[in-house]
Amino acid sequence: MGLILVHHDTDSPALYGAVAAAVAAARNCGFMHIAARFDTSRHADATQHVVSTGGLAASGLCWFERLSGKPVLPVATVEAVVGAAGLADIVVPIHTAFVSDAGAAAALSSAAKSAGVPIEKIDVIELADHFADQATRKVLCWRDCFGRIVLDQPKAAIKAALNIALVGAKSDHLDVYPAALASLADAADSLSLQLNIDFVDPVQFREADAGETLEPYAGVLLPGGADMKNVAGQTAVAAFALENGLPVVGLCLGMQTMATAVAWRAFGRSNANLAEADPDAGIKTFLAMAGEQKADGDLLPEHRTGDQQIEVTSGTRLAGLLAAGTAIRCNHRFRLNPSLVGDLEAQGLRISARGVGGAVVDAIEVVDHPFYMGMQGHPELSSRPGKPHPLIVAFLQATIRKQSSAAS
Numbered sequence: 001m002g003l004i005l006v007h008h009d010t011d012s013p014a015l016y017g018a019v020a021a022a023v024a025a026a027r028n029c030g031f032m033h034i035a036a037r038f039d040t041s042r043h044a045d046a047t048q049h050v051v052s053t054g055g056l057a058a059s060g061l062c063w064f065e066r067l068s069g070k071p072v073l074p075v076a077t078v079e080a081v082v083g084a085a086g087l088a089d090i091v092v093p094i095h096t097a098f099v100s101d102a103g104a105a106a107a108l109s110s111a112a113k114s115a116g117v118p119i120e121k122i123d124v125i126e127l128a129d130h131f132a133d134q135a136t137r138k139v140l141c142w143r144d145c146f147g148r149i150v151l152d153q154p155k156a157a158i159k160a161a162l163n164i165a166l167v168g169a170k171s172d173h174l175d176v177y178p179a180a181l182a183s184l185a186d187a188a189d190s191l192s193l194q195l196n197i198d199f200v201d202p203v204q205f206r207e208a209d210a211g212e213t214l215e216p217y218a219g220v221l222l223p224g225g226a227d228m229k230n231v232a233g234q235t236a237v238a239a240f241a242l243e244n245g246l247p248v249v250g251l252c253l254g255m256q257t258m259a260t261a262v263a264w265r266a267f268g269r270s271n272a273n274l275a276e277a278d279p280d281a282g283i284k285t286f287l288a289m290a291g292e293q294k295a296d297g298d299l300l301p302e303h304r305t306g307d308q309q310i311e312v313t314s315g316t317r318l319a320g321l322l323a324a325g326t327a328i329r330c331n332h333r334f335r336l337n338p339s340l341v342g343d344l345e346a347q348g349l350r351i352s353a354r355g356v357g358g359a360v361v362d363a364i365e366v367v368d369h370p371f372y373m374g375m376q377g378h379p380e381l382s383s384r385p386g387k388p389h390p391l392i393v394a395f396l397q398a399t400i401r402k403q404s405s406a407a408s
């Protein structure tokens with residue numbers, strides 16, 4: 001038994017708890033985290049990791065789930081941590097830049113001493129491609145070219161065979177919300193595929209230059225996120241992919257912008273948008289669930305989080321990837337406007353999964369397109385090294401077919 005405090009002086013939300021997670025995974029011991037504070041005005045997606053039982057946590061906590069295969073627990077009190085450390089070894093990340101209570105680390109140490117719980121402190125130093133114990137210089141974990149935290153030294157990168165565009169600012173995916181980028185790398189590894197990922201900033205994206213900007217890529221990933229300034233660019237990219245047969249996969253917000261691109265085809269580009277991004281839009285493609293009723297009269301959840309069951313529609317592409325009753329990690333307050341489904345289906349969209357008793361569209365795809373699939377949930381949070389999410393794997397397989405077709 002004992003308390004292992006891992007002090008890491010970093011201001012990157014994507015690294016919150018990362019080294020501590022590696023220590024816990026390497027030693028096969030428990031992992032807990034105390035309350036943290038992030039500047040979401042600066043990093044909108046700093047607290048977008050979804051705890052399996054519901055609720056949000058620091059985005060960097062995804063590394064514990066990826067490395068250990070165990071779920072992240074909700075925020076713990078000092079008393080709960082010390083109580084657990086009295087029974088087994090417990091690792092706790094301490095990040096000065098993000099500590100919610102300036103005295104929390106001292107309080108942990110004080111409470112552990114009072115309870116007779118042994119304390120080990122690890123101070124982390126960050127080097128070019130790895131993190132080490134400052135006292136011993138022992139390597140604690142590595143960071144590969146895709147930003148993944150790994151326990152073994154990564155192999156040297158070789159020339160990539162496939163170019164993929166991730167529509168987001170590079171800093172957002174390396175420094176704030178790392179799961180989408182990691183999930184692409186997991187899928188590439190499973191296919192023994194050398195992958196190059198470029199970042200296309202949606203805020204800087206010009207629709208007039210879409211062909212030139214996206215021409216180098218075999219496919220596009222549209223990620224989730226809470227920053228609405230990304231919506232216009234994401235939707236424009238989705239619209240280009242829709243009309244030009246470019247494989248595209250969407251995660252949460254990405255699915256929403258993909259459905260909105262289909263709505264542009266149905267209603268015109270200036271008429272349809274997400275209510276969250278444009279409350280004055282004439283046609284709102286996604287509406288807040290709060291206060292809405294299901295067919296049985298029960299109210300929809302205001303905020304749907306955690307692992308949620310979905311029902312996959314038989315005969316769809318998604319049905320070939322996921323079993324009925326599959327669980328998906330969710331974090332959303334909006335749903336596809338049910339009144340638009342008929343019009344969108346007339347444009348080729350197909351509902352490939354539903355949840356909450358059928359009241360929420362959980363996945364979409366477009367027929368007669370090489371690959372146009374999105375999920376309302378976060379499949380990237382279910383991706384693991386050696387066990388990528390099937391949707392991301394299928395997306396990369398579609399990009400390989402696209403590239404092979406273009407070359408022949």
